[in-house]
Amino acid sequence: MPRKRLLIALFVAIAVKSSAYGVMFTMLDDYREEFGISEGALGLVIAIGFFTSFFAQLTIAPMADRGRSRQLIFVGLSLAIIGNFAMAFSDSLPELLGARFLSGVGLGCALPAMRRVIIVSEPENLGRNLGRVLSCEVGGFAAGPVISLFLVDSFGIPAPFLLIGTVLLMISVVIFTMPIPETADEDHPTERFAMDLLRDRAIAAAVLIGIAVFFMIGTFDSLWALMMNDLDAPTWMANTGVTLFVLPMVFMAPYGGRFVQRVGPFRAGGFGMLFGAACMALYGAISVPWLLMAVFLVHTLNDGMTVTGAGVSVGMVAPVERQAGAQGVLGGMQTLTGGVSASFAGVSYEVLGRTTTFAIAGVVITVLIIAARLLAGERWNIRGGTTNTPALV
Secondary structure, three states: OHHHHHHHHHHHHHHHHHHHHHHHHHOHHHHHHHHOOOHHHHHHHHHHHHHHHHHHHHHOHHHHHHOOHHHHHHHHHHHHHHHHHHHHOOOOHHHHHHHHHHHHHHHHHHHHHHHHHHHHHOHHHHHHHHHHHHHHHHHHHHHHHHHHHHHHHHHOOHHHHHHHHHHHHHHHHHHOOOOOOOEOHHHOOOOOOOHHHHHOHHHHHHHHHHHHHHHHHHHHHHHHHHHHHHOOOOHHHHHHHHHHHHHHHHHHHHHHHHHHHHHOHHHHHHHHHHHHHHHHHHHHHOOOHHHHHHHHHHHHHHHHHHOOHHHHHHHHHOOHHHHHHHHHHHHHHHHHHHHHHHHHHHHHHHHOOHHHHHHHHHHHHHHHHHHHHHHHHHHHHOOOOOOOOOOEO
């Protein structure tokens, strides 16, 4: 029962942390109008959070595998709380950059450690629990705009960040009243960083599937509204596309995670992404908004059932004593890919056009999955739980 309460608290903390990102994205206009900060400078504010998170996940997160999960979760949540309170009172570019820096490092420290605890606490429910993590991340992010909508007009720019920081503080207190499982001393890895895990071909294959997912998401999210506006689609199609894209992940990911674990995460994630690649190509080939919407709805259902494949694959093939490092490598590479693909998509759409851009995206995703299949070898067909039993204290 204590493990169940710990998992629930971690899920809530992940959702609350993710909501801060959703708030930030929807308040860019407020910062521009209120404080006179340019679009380019605001783009830098967004970027610094992603890149610091990427760095922390690759370099700091592996410490959780050496008996320091509690410490990293504490440091990460504390930095996120401070970062949110700092965002509330920031009114200049340097202050915003500093606040986002703290939040990014906090996310990079805490999230892989949380994932590690979730994985080793219930290895038999690996898929379902990682699906719940995805639901919390996506649902929290989607809740951000709603929080901004209700609070900013009535209480001002600081209100959403003060609320998120306060709720995160309360959840953190709850988490640290509970025992957190750690790797036994004799099983602590000697490696300082986690990139050596990519020498394992199956882990590298799982990371490639994860990169394919975020290449697809980064491309789609940055182009959907532009594409639908250019095709003279109804306004609601353009404005609700990204929200509708994530809703199936919120509600279906736990079931999808269980499905992925049962049939095999490499197979489910790989074939799911090949289906996604075909959908991406169709977005470039079809010019009728209602047909695009039909493809889009099928695409979202596919993603809801298979998008957890990468995380579950890493959880199954990585050594249990190195789960935080493995999840950090996956999360870091996905974070970097999301930023790069969004930048690529915008430039490519402007220079090469819609059809070519989505065709390139489909080809890139397909190549990544083929490479993953070749790397995984016989382990492409694994299914079930983690491959070994953790020694925990």
